[in-house]
Amino acid sequence: MVEPDDDVGPLSRRIGDLQTELGALRQDLHAADGSDDEFRARFESVAGELQDLLAAANGGHGAIDTISGETITPLDPDPAAIDLDDVAHALSNLSRFTGQGTRFYSVARHSVHVSREVEARGGSRAAQRWGLLHDAPEAYLSDVPAPVKRSLPGYTHAEKRLARAVRDALDVEVTAADLTVVDAADSAVGRHELSVHLPESDHESPPLEYDPDALESNVADSDLFRERARTLGLR
Incomplete structure (x- = not known):
């Protein structure tokens, strides 16, 4: 669990929220078999969006x-x-x-x-x-x-x-x-x-x-x- 910090900005808080959500997702994965193809495809799609977000924060994807x-x-x-x-x-x-x-x-x-x-x-x-x-x-x-x-x-x-x-x-x-x-x-x-x-x-x-x-x-x-x-x- 990531503790909130009043001194951090909105972006840092959102990243903290994401870390918290990942912890909850980890628990759900342990409860499931984790091998579902549909789940993997959706996870990859989200990971791709995160790649794009990181790239946007750094001036775009590199060539x-x-x-x-x-x-x-x-x-x-x-x-x-x-x-x-x-x-x-x-x-x-x-x-x-x-x-x-x-x-x-x-x-x-x-x-x-x-x-x-x-x-x-x-x-x-x-x-x-x-x-x-x-x-x-x-x-x-x-x-x-x-x-x-x-x-x-x-x-x-x-x-x-x-x-x-x-x-x-x-x-x-x-x-x-x-x-x-x-x-x-x-x-x-x-x-x-x-x-x-x-x-x-x-x-x-x-x-x-x-x-x-x-x-x-x-x-x-x-x-x-x-x-x-x-x-x-x-x-």
């Missing part, structure tokens, strides 16, 4: 530089600032599994594999496109391990906002069925990668429709990503 020489504001992205070459470059330099694997394995190569797996499962062209781009927000937010992401307030909100910007920028329209097949392919490919790159963790590889060994190993990951994008008409 980052990209390899193309442009800038983008990851927490308030303009679709016009999304550049496929920036995405390919960044994802090819990002390691899966926070670099804990037996060797470097990029998010770009993972994305190509997911897109190929979606195709092998009969997914639509739109689903194949989103399979390639599903991790594109990480080009601007970096990769956060899934177990951490679930407990990092506001990250999922920011990730979804960037995903919308990516889809708008590259004119990718996906249905609920497309998202389902991409999620399934992503999960299967991810578990396969865990079994290969973290063999000491005893992960079992699920059956895959697309053989990952068919991905060219002598091609730079960024070029592999760009070539898949061209094949899918994303250039």
Whole structure:
């Protein structure tokens, strides 16, 4: 419980009230199972609003530089600032599994594999496109391990906002069925990668429709990503 202080201003009092409310929310969470998807979505929405409030107090969300020489504001992205070459470059330099694997394995190569797996499962062209781009927000937010992401307030909100910007920028329209097949392919490919790159963790590889060994190993990951994008008409 935060004790009121007559000497503080209205903003400080509101923050104190918020801390008090968080204490009450903590008690309610202990009484519930805390796993409800609807609750998580609402919590993420509120966390996103808090991000915006904090940014407003500091002059707005900050921008980052990209390899193309442009800038983008990851927490308030303009679709016009999304550049496929920036995405390919960044994802090819990002390691899966926070670099804990037996060797470097990029998010770009993972994305190509997911897109190929979606195709092998009969997914639509739109689903194949989103399979390639599903991790594109990480080009601007970096990769956060899934177990951490679930407990990092506001990250999922920011990730979804960037995903919308990516889809708008590259004119990718996906249905609920497309998202389902991409999620399934992503999960299967991810578990396969865990079994290969973290063999000491005893992960079992699920059956895959697309053989990952068919991905060219002598091609730079960024070029592999760009070539898949061209094949899918994303250039």
